[in-house]
Amino acid sequence: MANEKKLVEAITSMETDFAQWYTDVVKKAELIDYSNVKGCMVIKPAGYAIWELIQRQLDDRFKATGVENVYMPMFIPESLLQKEKDHVEGFAPEVAWVTHGGLNPLQERMCVRPTSETLFCDFYKTDIQSYRDLPKVYNQWCSVVRWEKETRPFLRSREFLWQEGHTAHATAEDAEVRTEQMLNVYADFCEEVLAIPVIKGRKTDKEKFAGAEATYTIEALMHDGKALQSGTSHNFGDGFAKAFGIQFTDKDNTLKYVHQTSWGMSTRIIGAIIMVHGDDSGLVLPPKVAPTQVMIVPIQQKKEGVLDKAYELKAALSNFRVKVDDSDKSPGWKFSEAEMRGIPVRVEIGPKDIEANKCVLVRRDTREKIEVSLDALEMEVTKLLDTIQSEMLERARAHVKEHTYTALNKDEFVKTFAEKTGFVKAMWCGERACEEQIKEDMGVTSRCMPFEQECLSDTCVYCNKPAKKMVYWGRAY
């Protein structure tokens, strides 16, 4: 019992200190470790296995829309980074510079990619000649580097893993369709696979990507009421094409600039999984991204037949990602450990269960215990995993609903953010200065102008000028 206590005590409660709770879970569930490379993390097997499941399922969804994977160099020569003005201003202050190759200084220094628009543009410039070469719908899975000052596991680190899609199209319409299509892929993926509901919308000019005409975003709400930008899709129009000279001969035999998009999702999303679903016992993983979906814990495993039965159940559940915890730890310790790691279903099987041809299923999300006949085990586990997946989404949806408020004037706006945590929907005049004032006064940022607009009132919630858009406001990671 001393051990079990120790394991639970290792996690600070959410109520006490959410940030510490997060760090504890990340560490105790063995998702990552800090490294001696400042600001960079080691993604451990339990963390990387989640990323692999994300990768495979997201990549399948990409490919279903015609995406092809490629790989670009990790270095960007300084002159290339500088070709698009807004882009270089956005990224130059936070890149890592390579100045020497082997023993010799480089003629031109290069940065490690913070994102690869410039490399794709440089490639498309020669690869695209005719309308027949369009569209190009390329993506790469890779790591990128941004020299952040403050870092937090998954949420912000100097190096992180992601995918970045970069497309080129013949018309502005095609580019817009792809930008929205990929945002929908992200949103559906978050809801259907990660059980995370998201708000889809457009970023204000202040918050958009460096060099983009329009940035679309999905915003998720964490358990503490803070927002997390979880995926973005950018429409570049022909801005990069003009900066890089990416032209094609169209069907009408005239030379035109391509229209481009880019879109990305990163290991940051693992932070969202933790902060949307986790609880004071640790991680709670949606079955579709749980590296282990079912953990079988034998009770009194030294008694004859118990371990054999446990392996038999494992074989019966071979359609799932299933393990037997046959270590020499106590059952209580094993329970706590499976909970800490967020394993969706625990199967308890002991001598009395075997005698009665049954076992106990324990849900990680609700802790509900269900006795099932061993004959119906596979069917019951299939149903239960489906139920857990969909109920996790429902609970997360309810949380967003409960923590989304409306403010019609400045007093309400200030009061809501002072007293509540969550999203606040409010009208906005559309002016950058007003948005900046809100950030300065309250530490609150515009999360997005949602696609589903409502007209709450005619005037800006903060400055009283005529309202242009309804905006989701929030405190963000």
Add this chain to the structure above:
Amino acid sequence: MANEKKLVEAITSMETDFAQWYTDVVKKAELIDYSNVKGCMVIKPAGYAIWELIQRQLDDRFKATGVENVYMPMFIPESLLQKEKDHVEGFAPEVAWVTHGGLNPLQERMCVRPTSETLFCDFYKTDIQSYRDLPKVYNQWCSVVRWEKETRPFLRSREFLWQEGHTAHATAEDAEVRTEQMLNVYADFCEEVLAIPVIKGRKTDKEKFAGAEATYTIEALMHDGKALQSGTSHNFGDGFAKAFGIQFTDKDNTLKYVHQTSWGMSTRIIGAIIMVHGDDSGLVLPPKVAPTQVMIVPIQQKKEGVLDKAYELKAALSNFRVKVDDSDKSPGWKFSEAEMRGIPVRVEIGPKDIEANKCVLVRRDTREKIEVSLDALEMEVTKLLDTIQSEMLERARAHVKEHTYTALNKDEFVKTFAEKTGFVKAMWCGERACEEQIKEDMGVTSRCMPFEQECLSDTCVYCNKPAKKMVYWGRAY
């Protein structure tokens, strides 16, 4: 017809200039493109899709042996790289150095990983405490950077993709078992998936990895008779453990150093696929790593029912990676293009075929044409892909056999290398000076001391001293 001619003319023949043939195939089959980042390549969709098939199948084989994937930082602080003497000497001259983060110089410069032994050691130092923590069998898929002066697509570039496994064990025996096990995984993968036969053996001390006690290698023979080192597995003993202080408390309660291994395979192996199987019409891909296994080419596709039938066949072949070439190019052009890209089976279907309820299958490797009933199509394609896969291996085996020679004395050794291309088996004294002399005199290097030793004679083929080992010698990429 002008187009078809152009496409074929685009490839230099192997006989004329093998190096140029290789470059032409890489480019015309659209596997890679040169980038404006000197010495780095862009891996295009057709090339990256091969890598994805390699990754998935190799990774499955890894996981079947208990490997877990992780991700380490891409940067190595200079002080960390310097901890193991031989290792730093081997790699420091060819790394890229990051000296600035954003606008500020770094306190300590860092290199981009050329390989990650030092990072894994630094991690294991704290992660491993007890015998219960062993073994650690970790792997990562990532890119690495080595500042090469001369580069060639896939074979040698400043950045390349690979996997690097890094393991830690309680005993020297366990480490040796894992080193050999992973070499066997590589060898089996090459033969069973890539249809490339390999020689398994141990590197001489001169050729072993910087910091390793022993390096095992698989060596493949290219069409031009040059060897390609295709995968390596290193046993480090406790050398790194002592340099980094990686100790654990064993069952007997004493503190011991771990024993480590590492092993890697890279995108270089795609170069081997090209140079083992390719011909003067382009790439020839083994079915198991062909992104498109079957290309359906409709003949007289504008005639009613032809395209519909082609799509119907595609649906019937949905167990395979299958495409219909419904572009507006001529059939002849489509044939050449499918050949260039190495697609294992082409299906030709035209109005007369449809009338007779048949189609024509064309093998890429032998160009053999086979008429099959449409009713038996799926079965015939299944059989044919199996046949192609196994016959490609058999032909490659025959090529190695035909190009492996034996030399019993210096005259034979020199004469064989002067007149033939391929491996030469010969006895060696075991002395580094002799090996270096051979390289200097003849440009020939020891490929490996094969596990299957033969006693060809009692004396070294070059210096006549008593022989210690039989060695495979060759010219290498």
